[in-house]
Amino acid sequence: MGTSRWGRGFAVMAAGLVAGAMLPGAAHADDPATGSITGRFTQAGGGKVTVNLWTTAGGSAGQATSDADGDYTFAAIAPGQYKVQFVLPTFGSTLHSQWAHQKLTYSTASVVDVTGGAATEVDDSLISPTGVQLTVTDADTGAPVDDVCVSQYQGGFGGVCGGTGGVFSLPNVQDGAQTLYITSPDGLHASTTASVTVKFGVLAKVAVSVKATAAVTTKVVDKATGDPVPGVCVVALPTVFGSFESDMCQYGDPNYSAADGTVTIGQLAAGSYDLLALPEDGTHGIQWVGAKGGTGIQSKAKQLDVVAGQSAAAPVVDLDPAASITGTIRDADTGEVLWNECASVLPVRPGQGTTQLDPRCGGWSDQTYTISNLGPYAWPVRFGSYDSTDTYGAIWSGNAADRKAATPVQAGIAQPTVADASLHQLGTGLTIAPKTSDGMPYSGYLTVDVFNARTGDFVKEVSYQSTLDGVAAQPVRLRYYAGSAFVNGWYGGVDFATATNVRVNPADPPTVKIALQDN
Known part of the structure; x- marks a missing residue:
């Protein structure tokens, strides 16, 4: 663990002076009437643990904290019999503990004899196997996937990145039913979750497959100076994207430029995209990213064609004032x-x-x-x-x-x-008449999103009413939501591309009959 036995002895002596001072009524460490306990707790990756000392009668006899190598000591211990408990931090709010040697309960723990003037050594290691073993594979090919991160927390905090043959080991996961979050730093696999039930001392095995996605990489700089500009949200949008949504720019997400200006926009479906850069510093302006600078018109942006499993390089984002x-x-x-x-x-x-x-x-x-x-x-x-x-x-x-x-x-x-x-x-340009699958008029919850048929842009929402008001004459396509009892869908199709055009006309408003299908 990085410390020789001789070096370990010096570390134990130093730690023992502190630990011994914490014990009530402790004598000097060299008092022949007392003894000591020293040891090392070994676990993958090392790390500090809390060590509790208990009498065989169940009373507390002291507490120590190991160093990063797991070495600990109790100095100036009254002769007698004791049990040693190791308490480990976990990703959750509860703690894992085990007892020397490789035991899960106080009753089964080894009894340690301490004699005056002598040092008793109590080493132990993490009960193995324990924790979670997650196997990650590609959903299409079945090949192992190593370039992901696994965490018990959404957002990846405290997680493990990089597997071996698609296998990830998480030794200190909180007991109980847990959700693991799998994310892809390079953006080439879709994020997903895995459910697992954890019990300390038992290795829980779970497998998950992840869908291959595409990614775009670029760098954001000040056009005048060439200096990198951090904290800029860069979004990849298809030609038809409906509307800009608030969750497209959540500060701290991977699609914000780093300190060196680099940014990866990942988890994209295969297809064509335009980049939109949105600075938040008050100095630089929003732009569609063109081949040689910014533009305010999407059709003039540099179109990027991406393929699942591959990363495409985009032009540098040159920010203007x-x-x-x-x-x-x-x-x-x-x-x-x-x-x-x-x-x-x-x-x-x-x-x-x-x-x-x-x-x-x-x-x-x-x-x-x-x-x-x-x-x-x-x-x-x-x-x-x-x-x-x-x-x-x-x-x-x-x-x-x-x-x-x-x-x-x-x-x-x-x-x-x-x-x-x-x-x-403008008055009513369109009336919506929903019916249930058996032909009855429907008067319950219904929301209809209206999109311009030519651009795909969101136009307006019809909610808690049956008429579309205040919209100029234009062709539109409709997407509807009618609650959990019915299937949500597009009028006349399965998506925007296949939906039926409807002409909004305030001079002669048509009626659209939407047949709701049972869920």
Whole structure:
């Protein structure tokens, strides 16, 4: 364990002076009327343990803490018979303990005789096998997977990384029913969990398979200086992504750039992606990552094609200074300022934005919106609310119906670029008529997400009502949720790509009949 027997003796003597001083009524260590106990507790990887000394009558006779090699001592012990207990930390709140020698209970522990003027040696080692042995394999090939981490805590704290032949050993897992979290630092396998019941002194074996995924690697730097920029969230988004969700940027997740600017975006399904970089330092601006710099238009980003089991290198993320767009949103008919209408550059769901991408709204005093965290590029801007009860029809810059058709607005660095908008109130553009599988009208819980059929962008949510109000004429596709009693799904298909187009038309609103299937 890294200490010679002679070196160990010196360490024991030094520790014994401290331990002996802790015992009530202890004499000097060299008192011939007393004895001592020294020993080493051995476990894989070493580490400190707490050592308790008990009399055969069940009384406490002292406590010591071993060094990192497991060496401990009790000095100046009254002659007699004792039992030695070793207490080990675990990943959980409870403690594991065993007794010399290789025993689980006080009653079965070895009796140690201490005589005056003599040192009694009590060595022990962790009961083996014990803990959890996890075997990880690839879900498709069955090959062992070593490049993952296993932890009893979500997020990987205190875990074990790197296996041998796909086998991971966790010796100090808390007793009882436990969940193990398997994560992939290189992003080439999907995270998963494994359930296991643990009992100290028994080796619990569990196997789990992980799905191969793809990853993208890049580096985030300041464009002017070339210095790395840490703490930047980088998200890989497909061409059609619906809306930006808050869990896409959770600080501390692997898709934040490290101190050296490097970042890995992993656990991606095979396919094509665009990178969106979202600095949070107030100095740099958001960008779609292009082949030679940032852009505000997704279609101009560098498209990355990724394959499961492989990592693809993306262009360096060259961050530019933050720029701004500001303006006023008014009622198109009255000219009244609509301070509760907002502006944004990407589709977001109510309550699902982030600090960087939340829609920016006016207020009672300053009735202008300001988007102040953009890269200095031309951006499509959406004007309007995502509130399902709002009756003002949202538009994109240039009075366009969707993001692809928008006229981009150049964000300004020295001065915010002004982009005003006027919105019309619109009535019902679509009526939803759900029915149960036996043809009865359904009036229970139903939420319908509405997506633009051309861009895939989230448009609005229909919740606790049967009409879609305040949406301009456009083709849409619908995804519905009707609670646990029914199957959730897409109207006319199994996903966005196969769903049926429905034309929103406030002048002549159609009725969509959704047939709910029993779960």
